[in-house]
Amino acid sequence: MNKPEILAPAGNLEKLKAAIDFGADAVYLGGSKLNLRAFADNFSNDQLKEGIKYAHDRGKKVYVTLNVFPHNEDLDGLEDYLKELYNIKVDAIIVSDPGIIMTAREVVPDLELHLSTQANNVNWKSALFWYKQGVKRIVLARELSLEEIKEIKNKVPEGCEIEIFIHGSMCMAYSGRCLLSNYLTGRDSNRGQCAQPCRYKYYLMEEMRPGEYYEIKEDQKGTYIMNSKDMCMIEYIPELVSLGASSLKIEGRMKSAFYVASVVKAYRQAVDEYFKDPSNYKFDEKWMEILMKPSHRKYYTGFYFNDENKQEYESSSYIRDYDIVGVVREYNQETGLAVIEQRNKCYDGDKVEILKPHGDNEEIILEDMRDIKGNKIESAPSAQMLFTVRMDRNIEKNSMIIKAKEEK
The missing domain is CATH 3.20.20.70 (Aldolase class I)
Structure with a gap:
């Protein structure tokens, strides 16, 4: 095997x-x-x-x-x-x-x-x-x-x-061979330009009743019959x-x-x-x-088990519960400081999770956040800015710092 x-x-x-x-x-x-x-x-x-x-x-x-x-x-x-x-x-x-x-x-x-x-x-x-x-x-x-x-x-x-x-x-x-994008947007999906119209909202109209639209699902926004x-x-x-x-x-x-x-x-x-x-x-x-x-x-599970439940009819939106807020560029064991490159805004005191290349993920608090010059900062607002935080453990280079989105 x-x-x-x-x-x-x-x-x-x-x-x-x-x-x-x-x-x-x-x-x-x-x-x-x-x-x-x-x-x-x-x-x-x-x-x-x-x-x-x-x-x-x-x-x-x-x-x-x-x-x-x-x-x-x-x-x-x-x-x-x-x-x-x-x-x-x-x-x-x-x-x-x-x-x-x-x-x-x-x-x-x-x-x-x-x-x-x-x-x-x-x-x-x-x-x-x-x-x-x-x-x-x-x-x-x-x-x-x-x-x-x-x-x-x-x-x-x-x-x-x-x-x-x-x-x-x-x-x-079938295996990506689709012409919807060609017809609806003029972008050829089979030459790398798919606009994903299968994710659009659709209504049903009977040909003898032009202008009368029938919902295929109870939702007032239409239905995602090909999603x-x-x-x-x-x-x-x-x-x-x-x-x-x-x-x-x-x-x-x-x-x-x-x-x-x-x-x-x-x-x-x-x-x-x-x-x-x-x-x-x-x-x-x-x-x-x-x-x-x-x-x-x-x-x-796709087609592996002949699962019939393949479509998502209510929405084409992604489920996004976490964001990446930074990537660990280096960690100094002597000082306990990690240098992080920002990906989304984060704040001093944020509870985050470390997505590590090896081993299980870990939760930590971003503490003592400073800019690259050593000045104390409350947040890292700028795209790809470098900042440091103090950590009580060795953090592997290229680990990702992710954060749960706040519930609205």
Whole structure:
């Protein structure tokens, strides 16, 4: 039984470092071209080089997405871009279009290929087809049950890896192939510009009664008939491991560094705990507590158990009970001072929680808050300002300081 990698999203360099620091084995990200998150920060080539070095120095991997459905003009410069990625030692590219796959095999034959979930792979013969085209790993469609995934894994060659999504936002369309955004906003979801109209409010109108709108749900705001819940499989680690997947994938390149750190930490701890002693493994509620703190929608288990309760009809809003207020940049054991980089306003005397890369979270009080010059301050109001607080324990660098939102 091989231990699967935990694969985390990296929407920018800060998120890449957070993912690695909090336990990801690999990250996936978008470069300057042909990825399906056009509105993420994405990576310039220089940032990509820095990110790859950061990951490789720590024994981790970086996969770059080229998973759009390209039109003719999107192919301009493709060969040069593939060569750039190969030369800076990207570990693999994630692809969905046969033309890009063919070009990659011609131009950079030694660059590992992973088939994107956008390719809708839902059966073992399709997986075998792509494997024979030189694709090493198949990122399976999210619309598969545990039993279907087991059958696929059992019927493909041992060298054909599979990757499965285990956490994050779900698309109402089949593996993300949606045209709502194109029709309603003119933004092509299959070229990285999705406006998420599935999250909009909708009413029903009968064609013979124009102007008469019928609510599908009792709420006066309309209904969110296409608004999917978020997938969360943290309670089913043994079932996931039993599938024989090489990689457990977390969705969320548009999400915050706080989200990335929290989700990676929870799954890292759960998977590690399982492999310590599989026969005596027990789910720990603290992992779900970690996952409840960053921004998320209501959770469910996707298609793994043929769960019918997939949509959230009352609201498309995220559940946001905690905010990140700072990142620990250094801690001096002799003075007991921690240097924190601000992310949201916080106050001297605030009760906060430390989200640590290793070990359990801890609650502390922000005490003796001072600016970087040593002047006493009552709050840290400015974005990314550095300030110090006194702490009675060693705080690991890159830990995140989070704070519960006040109830209104």
